[in-house]
Structure formats: C-alpha cells, structure tokens
Amino acid sequence: MSIDGTSESAPVTGERTEDAHEGGFRTDMMISVDRGGPRYGEFIEKVREFMDRARAAFPSEELVDELIDELTVVNAKLAAVEINEWESPSGTRIDLPARGNITLPPYLVDKAGDDGVQARVTFTRFHLGGNNAAHGGFICTAFDDLLGMTSALATGKVTRTAYLTVNYRSITPLNTELTVSTSIVRLEGRKIFVAATMKDGERLCAEADGLFIALNPGQP
Numbered sequence: 001m002s003i004d005g006t007s008e009s010a011p012v013t014g015e016r017t018e019d020a021h022e023g024g025f026r027t028d029m030m031i032s033v034d035r036g037g038p039r040y041g042e043f044i045e046k047v048r049e050f051m052d053r054a055r056a057a058f059p060s061e062e063l064v065d066e067l068i069d070e071l072t073v074v075n076a077k078l079a080a081v082e083i084n085e086w087e088s089p090s091g092t093r094i095d096l097p098a099r100g101n102i103t104l105p106p107y108l109v110d111k112a113g114d115d116g117v118q119a120r121v122t123f124t125r126f127h128l129g130g131n132n133a134a135h136g137g138f139i140c141t142a143f144d145d146l147l148g149m150t151s152a153l154a155t156g157k158v159t160r161t162a163y164l165t166v167n168y169r170s171i172t173p174l175n176t177e178l179t180v181s182t183s184i185v186r187l188e189g190r191k192i193f194v195a196a197t198m199k200d201g202e203r204l205c206a207e208a209d210g211l212f213i214a215l216n217p218g219q220p
C-alpha cells in the first residue's frame, strides 16, 4: 500500500500532506527502532552490499538481462510499501549505522553530546573516487550529517547547513575504519559554528568547518 493507501505504485515524493510541517527536519523525528522489524538492518546491509557489487561488477550482457528482470521484481515489491520520509525506517532507525540511511556512508557513533560527536565511518567500493580512494563528495556527506547531528545536539533545535568547507589533507582510504570527531566552535544566537576532523589512525585525511543555522518555526 502507498502513503495514502490509494495507489499501489505512487511516485517517490516524500510528501506528507496530513500534518502541518514544523520545520526543515521535524522536531519530532518520529524516531523508532522497531520499523522494518529485527532484520531491517540486515536488509540495509544487503542493499549496501548490492551498491558495492554493482559498482565493482563487469557483467555479461546475459547477466545484465537477468539482473534487470530480478531488480524489476524487487523494485515493484519496494514500490508497494513506499512511505513518507518521516516514517520510513531508513533514516529513523537510530540503532543502525547512519540511522539505516543508505544515502550516507555507514558510520557508528561512539559518543554524542552537546560538545561534539565521535564516530567511525567506513567508505567502501560504492564510495570510490579514484585509485582506491574515497570520493570527496562522500567525505563531505559524512561531515555534513555528523555536523548536523552535532548542531542539533548542542542546541536541541532543528538546523540546516549554511556553509561547509572541507579541506582534503591526504588520501582517504576505502575499507578502513576512520574516526570522525566534531566539535562546537561557538554559538551566536541561531548560528552554530562547528568543526570536524576525519583520521586514519593518527593521519589526518580531511577536516571541515561549517556554519549551521537553527531554523525558525515553520522554516522549510
């Protein structure tokens, strides 16, 4: 059944029409660790493995034909259970790496407080930039999400990125557990200045500084 229960194959709109929007990221994130059941995390890992394998594969024409048929079946099953962004397990399952959100590189949070976050992130073949190094855009994605989390925890408010500057200091390897540490630089009214590092052991791979803005009520 689709979001409104009227169509079996509604487009992926993410719209939520039955409730007024309270801000860029809803104040009630409708966090749950139950959605999708106890094996949902395993499902997400299979999807991530698929993304890695699709990126790495050189299939024959016959295999491509076969895969298209199989994926058509899988996509139809998922289309039949589409739901809005607020209630989807992907993004709200805080018990899973990166909240079960396949848009993000998988990370595990070790510490999260109002002064910063420490996490371990691992880039895989899907995140390849070139020559076995991570793509810079995915490094930025990891920083953006973990700094967004940092800003939210420091203020208790819904925030959005105003700017994010990333300096790539050395090669960021794939298939290696990297540590990300974030901190609050200063708070000025609605402005949250933040910073972060990403390291492979002691080696600095990348660092970031950013400004997040606490949204006003109703701000998109």
Ligand SMILES: CCCCCCCCCC(=O)SCCNC(=O)CCNC(=O)[C@H](O)C(C)(C)COP(=O)(O)OP(=O)(O)OC[C@H]1O[C@@H](n2cnc3c(N)ncnc32)[C@H](O)[C@@H]1OP(=O)(O)O
Pocket (backbone or CB within 6 Å): 144, 145, 146, 147, 148, 149, 152, 159, 160, 161, 162, 163, 189, 190, 191, 211, 213, 215, 216, 219
């Ligand atoms: C636990 C869950 C964790 C979830 C984490 C998710 C993280 C993901 C975060 C994102 O990726 S958000 C998506 C990317 N960002 C956007 O799409 C934001 C698009 N831009 C906007 O919506 C607005 O420009 C913004 C909300 C950032 C600011 O607009 P406002 O109208 O609210 O603020 P305003 O323009 O009045 O500026 C407020 C203050 O910030 C300053 N400011 C705003 N943008 C700035 C900028 N870019 N650079 C420097 N200063 C800036 C501005 O000068 C001013 O300073 P003062 O108060 O001192 O006068």
